Amino acid sequence: MPRSDRTHRGARSRSRRDSASTCLKRSPITRSRHFAAPRCSIGFTISPDRQDVRVSSSKAILLARIRTAIETRLTDPNLHAQDIADAVGISVRYANEILSTEDTSIMQLVLARRLTRCRYALEDPDQAHRTVSEIAYGWGFGDLTHFGRKFKAAYGMTPSEYQVLARRM
Template sequence: MQTVFTTDQVHARDRFDYWHSVACQRIVEHETIPADRSNFAASIEVGGLGNLELVEFHNSPMQVSHTLAHSDRARPDQLFVCYQVSGSVFIAQNAREVTLSAGNLTLIDPLLPYDCRFLDGSKTLVVKVPRLELRARLGRNRELVARIVRPVRVDDSLTLTLTAMLPSLAATMAPVTEEMVGNHAVDLIALSIARTLEGETARVSSSKAILLARIRTAIDARLTDSNLHAQDIADAVGISVRYANELLSAQDTSIMQLVLARRLARCRFALEDPHQGHRTVSEIAYGWGFGDLTHFGRKFKAAYGTTPSECQMLARRM
């Protein structure tokens, strides 16, 4: 994570105005009223993990309003997963009001107006997730914004733990590893957010998110099987191949396309891993379920723009 702003090096009279301009650029446009302008303190750190943008910031108490005018200028391709690192913040969006305490997260849509009140000691992590990624897992359901994910279930605790770790993982791993971790994080976040609707009338998105997570889990558990077929995955999940592919079509993929993508990602990780430098390309490919080296090489180059051997040689030199 890179610090892009801190009030430590700014004169007291300029701190809030300077922070506000940077925050509008790095987080989202908004109007802000600080509780104490003369003693205002804040910092902003940014980073990335795969296709996720990370913004972590702390600030003195203040009120924030993201108005309809701000929403009209917001990026349409992102949704915000807000994880509260410390302190608390009051959030109101879509006719719901929640208080986000340390260790909880919620979903905010920057294309909708919202209001926040940050209390003393607040530190927040905003994970900017591609809208299509979450929509593929959750649908277009606006009822999912401003709902709190708490560590009530074991799997929700895993979601929150991994989300909290994302800043410490940024820029520490190979790109393929970051992509894998980011995808798993989005899977878990989507599943936990979807479950906040359980017990209410709008449950379609929740059931789809759970099925998508089960499909991905079933695939990951069987990648080494060179005889894996779409029917095997559908049987493991308890649905038809047609319905599974219908669910995955929202992400522009299918069972076997996802199997291929996962296998290629695993092979790339192995080829770039210095601890696996003794392994041959063929051993790695066969180990992850590929039965034809020519097919593997062609698909690998199409996905990553280099051959498996070139990938491994470059990793060894680096």
């Protein structure tokens, strides 16, 4: 085969490949499948007085991971926002930005979850033998004065009053 034919045939096959790939790039089917993927979002209600807030699925997953990290570490009295962010693999700032959709932050959520767990323990008849300080220390509070103030602010009575009231019921 003469050299000119090989060059010409090679050029022709190369041009066919180029035109085929160009057609694929311009194809509306390919473009819609690869470049215009629908974005998925999950809607949920934050509170009864707020409207639905749409959160992307990736943020919803991160929110769930933040909550899980907090729940698993509630009993640690040395828990810090950085510990939670490190466990999830994001920065504290981004974690707080995600939690801002619920009008809270990492440490506010930690405090709220600890107070809730203490309240359940004070109500539980199986834990009636435990003192308020045992319950507070058990759920990660390091200072009883701080615990008492926050509990009273959240529930309108001291932990001791709440425990006595719960025992009567």
